[in-house]
Amino acid sequence: MSNMQGKQKLIFLIFFSFIFFLGSIIFNDYGISIDEDNSRVNGFVTLKYIFELFKFSVISDLNNIISVPHIHSYSEQGNGVVFDLPLALIEILFKIEDPRKIFLTRHYFTFLIFFISLFFFFLLLKNRFKSFNLAILGVLFLILSPRIFAQSFYNSKDIIFMSLNLINLFFGIKYLENSNFKNTLFFGIFSGLNVGVRLLGVYVPILILIIKLIQILRTDQSLKNHYFNFVVTFFFILFFIYFFWPFLWENPLANFFEAFNNIGNHQVGIQNFFLGKYIPVEFVPWFYSFVWIGVTTPIFYLILFILGIFFSGKRIFNRILKIEENKKNNDLWRGNNEKIDFIIFLSFFLPIFVTIILHSSLYTGWRHMYFVYPFLIYFCIYLIMITQKILFRKNKIIILFAFIFLIPNFIWILKNHPYQYVYFNSIVSKNFNKYFDMDYWGLSNFQSLRYILEKNKNKEIIYVYLLGNGDLNLSKSFLKKNEKDRIKITENLNDADFLIDNYARWYGQKVSFENLGINDKFSKYHDIKVNQVSINSIYTKIFD
Numbered sequence: 001m002s003n004m005q006g007k008q009k010l011i012f013l014i015f016f017s018f019i020f021f022l023g024s025i026i027f028n029d030y031g032i033s034i035d036e037d038n039s040r041v042n043g044f045v046t047l048k049y050i051f052e053l054f055k056f057s058v059i060s061d062l063n064n065i066i067s068v069p070h071i072h073s074y075s076e077q078g079n080g081v082v083f084d085l086p087l088a089l090i091e092i093l094f095k096i097e098d099p100r101k102i103f104l105t106r107h108y109f110t111f112l113i114f115f116i117s118l119f120f121f122f123l124l125l126k127n128r129f130k131s132f133n134l135a136i137l138g139v140l141f142l143i144l145s146p147r148i149f150a151q152s153f154y155n156s157k158d159i160i161f162m163s164l165n166l167i168n169l170f171f172g173i174k175y176l177e178n179s180n181f182k183n184t185l186f187f188g189i190f191s192g193l194n195v196g197v198r199l200l201g202v203y204v205p206i207l208i209l210i211i212k213l214i215q216i217l218r219t220d221q222s223l224k225n226h227y228f229n230f231v232v233t234f235f236f237i238l239f240f241i242y243f244f245w246p247f248l249w250e251n252p253l254a255n256f257f258e259a260f261n262n263i264g265n266h267q268v269g270i271q272n273f274f275l276g277k278y279i280p281v282e283f284v285p286w287f288y289s290f291v292w293i294g295v296t297t298p299i300f301y302l303i304l305f306i307l308g309i310f311f312s313g314k315r316i317f318n319r320i321l322k323i324e325e326n327k328k329n330n331d332l333w334r335g336n337n338e339k340i341d342f343i344i345f346l347s348f349f350l351p352i353f354v355t356i357i358l359h360s361s362l363y364t365g366w367r368h369m370y371f372v373y374p375f376l377i378y379f380c381i382y383l384i385m386i387t388q389k390i391l392f393r394k395n396k397i398i399i400l401f402a403f404i405f406l407i408p409n410f411i412w413i414l415k416n417h418p419y420q421y422v423y424f425n426s427i428v429s430k431n432f433n434k435y436f437d438m439d440y441w442g443l444s445n446f447q448s449l450r451y452i453l454e455k456n457k458n459k460e461i462i463y464v465y466l467l468g469n470g471d472l473n474l475s476k477s478f479l480k481k482n483e484k485d486r487i488k489i490t491e492n493l494n495d496a497d498f499l500i501d502n503y504a505r506w507y508g509q510k511v512s513f514e515n516l517g518i519n520d521k522f523s524k525y526h527d528i529k530v531n532q533v534s535i536n537s538i539y540t541k542i543f544d
Contacts, residue, residue, distance in 0.1 A: 031443035079198075081245070106154075173343060188237050301376065302425075419439075438533075493521075
């Protein structure tokens with residue numbers, strides 16, 4: 001940051017302060033997803049394990065707060081706890097008991113981690129492209145991606161992983177540039193944090209260590225110090241993975257393989273609504289992630305990315321084809337910038353191809369692969385940099401055009417707040433409901449409950465029935481106390497005053513309002529729409 005000019009520092013401060021201020025205002029606008037309760041339990045399972053391991057007397061207090069299984073009988077063991085564990089501890093230390101406050105706290109910290117990662121994304125771009133303007137532009141590309149923008153406030157799994165994976169890669173690149181103690185230590189710490197969120201994060205330290213080994217083999221200097229540093233780095237990575245994953249503390253190897261086995265054999269029973277068909281998650285086609293990226297990324301981004309990855313990939317493959325032993329001009333990269341491009345190129349494609357080769361189960365959109373999205377943005381900025389140099393000779397006009405093309409994203413986010421998580425680009429236009437899952441996590445159920453309460457203030461008790469998959473009781477718990485007392489969730493249609501349809505059919509449940517045969521009993525009351533498509537509908541009982 002020291003090499004920024006006074007004007008740039010001021011813009012930087014205003015820019016990031018605005019993002020922080022905006023996030024701190026709107027973080028409570030979003031509903032609650034059905035996965036958030038599971039994430040909370042995940043943290044308490046490990047907290048209970050630590051209390052038992054060290055024989056803390058407060059274990060009885062924890063049992064009064066929440067009932068969770070022992071860590072070895074926890075079916076989802078293998079999910080990282082780097083985020084969930086501290087939040088569980090905060091909940092106890094600050095005696096947060098109201099469900100709404102509990103989950104709003106989780107929302108705010110999700111945003112906070114994402115916000116911190118934006119700063120490191122800025123530094124990564126500035127380090128590579130040597131341009132303050134391009135770095136700011138890249139951050140704008142990321143936060144003005146509608147789905148990422150929305151989920152940065154509540155998705156404590158995939159957005160947290162994306163954020164820490166990005167920070168981990170930043171320190172990995174810094175480590176390759178200068179393997180001093182500070183960079184080595186931070187790279188080790190964030191490798192542990194990254195893997196501590198999701199086991200797949202191990203690809204970053206593996207990739208960086210391979211690149212480091214190539215650097216060592218290509219150097220003309222004494223190898224002794226380089227190999228010593230390599231061993232120290234490897235030790236730091238293993239130590240911090242162990243440190244940030246309490247499940248490994250008792251028996252590192254056995255527990256690691258137990259967690260790995262749980263992930264590999266985890267059968268969720270979910271079906272994806274993909275390209276108009278219900279497909280079990282175990283049998284998603286190889287192009288699943290590519291299609292989802294293609295229909296949920298702004299068209300402008302896709303064009304820049306495809307061109308950027310073409311030019312970068314062409315240069316990388318030319319380097320590979322021309323490698324000759326002991327000739328430095330024909331190496332995998334020429335200079336630090338090309339090395340960074342090479343790392344980011346692999347960081348985008350390797351995880352996707354690994355999931356294809358292993359035929360990994362992917363579901364509820366492409367959220368499991370969100371962590372590669374900043375690398376997509378990277379190659380958008382890469383293309384802008386190339387265009388700027390070739391056509392405009394570093395003139396800022398191309399950057400100005402890029403800012404202008406971001407305006408539609410900004411307007412769309414404002415117009416569809418807080419439902420940006422159902423963004424689809426113009427490839428599928430207004431027919432996305434015919435081909436893809438929409439509000440698969442049921443966040444809009446909360447807004448529907450609020451709407452029912454606001455429009456029926458004279459009713460003391462309101463019975464609501466959910467059509468679709470989800471947990472309406474969880475949405476109810478997110479209401480304010482005086483509101484939740486008026487809502488009763490029923491599983492009997494005959495008792496319901498209102499019916500909520502969130503169009504989520506995870507388990508192949510093809511039942512819809514139309515084929516329930518209750519058209520004479522319920523009528524349309526309200527729709528929540530995105531691009532003129534209903535993502536959540538409320539029906540009210542018809543009284544004779």
